[in-house]
Amino acid sequence: MLHLPAEFEQFHWMVDIVQNVDMGLIVIDRDYKVQVWNGFMTHHSGLQSHDAIGKSLFELFPEIPEEWFKIKTKPVYDLGCRSFITWQQRPYLFRCRNVRPVTQRADFMYQNVTLNPMRTPTGEIKSLFLSIQDATAEALIS
Template sequence: MLDLPAEFEQFHWMVDMVQSVDMGLIVLNRDHEVQVWNGFMTHHSGVQSHDAIDKSIFELFPEIPQEWFKLKTKPVYDLGCRSFITWQQRPYLFKCRNVRPVTQQSAFMYQNITLNPMRTPTGQIKSMFLSIQDATAEALVSNSA
């Protein structure tokens, strides 16, 4: 049996977690081009990873208002702080199908999104990652109240 270095094994685990976690994970560079696209995003959006990588998020999802989204990313890049998009502000950023249409009566997935800075070893922010949570159940309960 091949004995792999612990760092390689941990890297493999990290990749597996990113692909398997029950939330969308996307890395965008400063030009808003996709660098990482996880399995959750493939499953819910229908966009394959190999079709998303190196493409502009605006090319993949032309319904995203560019100027508005760029304003949301500005504090992430300029100040190094998180930014948030909640389903109350905007029901979704990425028009994804609702994967539980029988139990949840919605044509799309409501989303809560966190935009997080990613620092290089020298402290520069050249990319950010988005974490996308399915908030459909919460939105439907809130909207029916």
């Protein structure tokens, strides 16, 4: 039996978690180019990771108001704090299909989005990650 170092095994687990967690995870750099695109985003947007990585978020999703989104990211990059976008403020950031059309009658997935800073080992914030939650059920009962 092959015995792998614990660090390698933990790294493999982390990749598996990121790809299979039931929420969207996207990493973008300061130029708003996608660095990570997880399985949730592939499933819900229909956009494969190899088609998203390296592309501008605004090129992939032209419905995102560029100046508004840059203002939302400013405290994340400048202060290192989180920023939030709720479905009440804006029904969605990424136009994704509703995957439960029978039980949840909506034309799109309502979303809650958290923008999180990602620090380098020296403390710099060169990227941020977005976590996207499906808030459709919550939105439809409100």
